[in-house]
Amino acid sequence: MxxxxxxxxxxxxxxxxxxxxxxxxxxxxxxxxxxxxxxxxxxxxxxxxxxxxxxxxxxxxxxxxxxxxxxxxxxxxxxxxxxxxxxxxxxxxxxxxxxxxxxxxxxxxxFERHMQKPRWEGQPVKGKTLLIHDEQGYGDTFQFLRLVEQAQERSGAHIILEVNQEACNLARRVSGYNQLIVRGTLPPPFDFHCELMSLPAALGLQLSQLPGRMPYLFADPERVEKWRARLAGLPRPLVGLVWAGSPTHANDKRRSLTLADLAPLALEGITFLALQKGPAAEQAVAPPPGMSLLSLSGEIHDFDDTAAILTVADILVSVDSSPVHLAGALGRPAWVLLPFLNDWRWLIQRDDSPWYPGMRLFRQPVPGQWETVLQNVAAALKELKGKVDVADPFFVSMCEKH
Missing domain, CATH: 1.25.40.10 (Tetratricopeptide repeat domain)
Incomplete structure (x- = not known):
């Protein structure tokens, strides 16, 4: 040397x-x-x-x-x-x-799926069978299921859609497939395959083409009525709350919070619905002083429950997590708390998301600084509360139905 x-x-x-x-x-x-x-x-x-x-x-x-x-x-x-x-x-x-x-x-x-059939690259393959299989996390599945219908239109193929067990019921109500199977089962014979998150490349997806047809996921009507009855009579607005993502995520220490960190959001007259799952759900037993919090984690059995709650609630406030993408796919409003170094799908220097109309992004101004984010969310919640307070009964009724 x-x-x-x-x-x-x-x-x-x-x-x-x-x-x-x-x-x-x-x-x-x-x-x-x-x-x-x-x-x-x-x-x-x-x-x-x-x-x-x-x-x-x-x-x-x-x-x-x-x-x-x-x-x-x-x-x-x-x-x-x-x-x-x-x-x-x-x-x-x-x-x-x-x-x-x-x-x-x-x-x-x-984690790569090794297929003996070629990957579909966006070409017409009318008369052939195309297997579209999901990958990575639940949020990724919810975000990119939007492209299945476009893939069917572009390819002209018979579409087999393979998704994880947890998202299967929601995927049944997606347009653009001929057969739905659960990941882990043996697929029928197919001619081409494509990962769900390779569809953007195959379709040549551009920013200007977003968001596409919205919504593209739909809650189970029976679950919606169940949760509408469960939450009836609670003071509005009803605000879904998720404060932590998966602890195994590479950037989790920067994107997740504790429930105690959300003390600035504890405003009178707002009912928070804890939708948190995983180890962080236990924090709901001790909400910040003054926060009216109803913990639903023990009653949420699957994403169909979460989708129904999001349909009934007025808004979701969440860190970057799968419920955010579920809310967006359902066309429900959501406010997302983003770290300074956010995931690529949230882009940069904007407070909205081209992927999901009605979504609002609250970004850290500097690394690790959540105070400004929470102050801005608290101010937005006060504004939301004011709108609910002045709404006439017909408006409130329509919000509850939609």
Whole structure:
């Protein structure tokens, strides 16, 4: 190892310590000095990408990752990171193309479905059978079921739709398939296949084409009537509440809250419905002082229950989680609490979502700063409460029915 290599190794170790300490700006300064010539080890450029991304400097981060991909085209991790940067900024054409590398990483390779039939790429295949199979989380399934009908129209194929057991009943009411099966069962013979989240690439989905036909998911009418009766008589507005996502999510520590953190939302005259599932649901036994909270987690048996509650409730307030996508797919209003570094599907610098009309995004202004977010949500809740207070009985009745 020559002196130059030793010096670069020292820089890498110094920056690694800064990144672990989340000193993003300091790491950027060190790296920009070391890479001032425009050349240097890919490992340092990766660190610079991380420093840019964590500060919300997405254009610079994209440029760095694009350079890495051009230098090392076989680096699947870099290609996936690039896809997220592109999609985050609404650059869908190349973003979807790079997103196909999501199952080529060491920690995701095991999840790829290995099919002996070719992947459908958007071409007409009239008279053939196309298997569309879901993947990843429940929220992903709810978000991309919207494209099944377009896939049927484009392909002209007989569509077999395969979804997870938990979303199966909701998927029955989606348009665009001929046969529905549960993931884990043996599918009938098919000629082509396509992952649910590969449909955007196959269909050439563009930002301008969103949201498409809305809503595309529908609650079970019998469940809706059951929950309408269950929640009758409670003071309105009825606000569904989810404060934590899945604890196994890679970004969960930044996107999730505790129920105690939501104390600023504890406003008089508002009934909160705890829809939280998982370990965090236990927090509902001790709501913040002044919060009128009805915990429904023990009564929610599946997503059909959640869909029915969202249909009856006035609004959902939630961190980035599957109920958010379910509410959006149902065409129900939702307010989403987003961390500074949000998932790519929420894009950047906007308080609405092209995926879901009526959805409102409340973003952290700086990393880890939820105070402003909660203050803004509290103000919006006061406004919502005011609208309910002045509404005439007919208006309230219509809200309850729809």
């Amino acid at each position: 020559n002196q130059e290599q030793r010096d670069l190794n020292v820089v890498w170790l110094q920056v690694d310590a800064l990144l672990k300490a989340e000193c993003w700006a300091e790491a950027e300064v060190v790296l920009c000095q070391a890479l001032a010539s425009g050349t240097g080890p890919v490992a340092l450029w990766r660190q610079l990408y991380m420093a840019f991304r964590q500060q919300g400097k997405f254009v610079a981060a994209t440029q760095v990752m694009d350079m890495i991909v051009q230098t090392v085209p076989g680096d699947m991790g870099a290609r996936f990171d690039l896809s997220e940067m592109l999609l985050l900024q609404g650059e869908f054409t190349r973003g979807w193309r790079e997103y196909r590398f999501r199952y080529k990483l060491d920690h995701t390779r095991m």
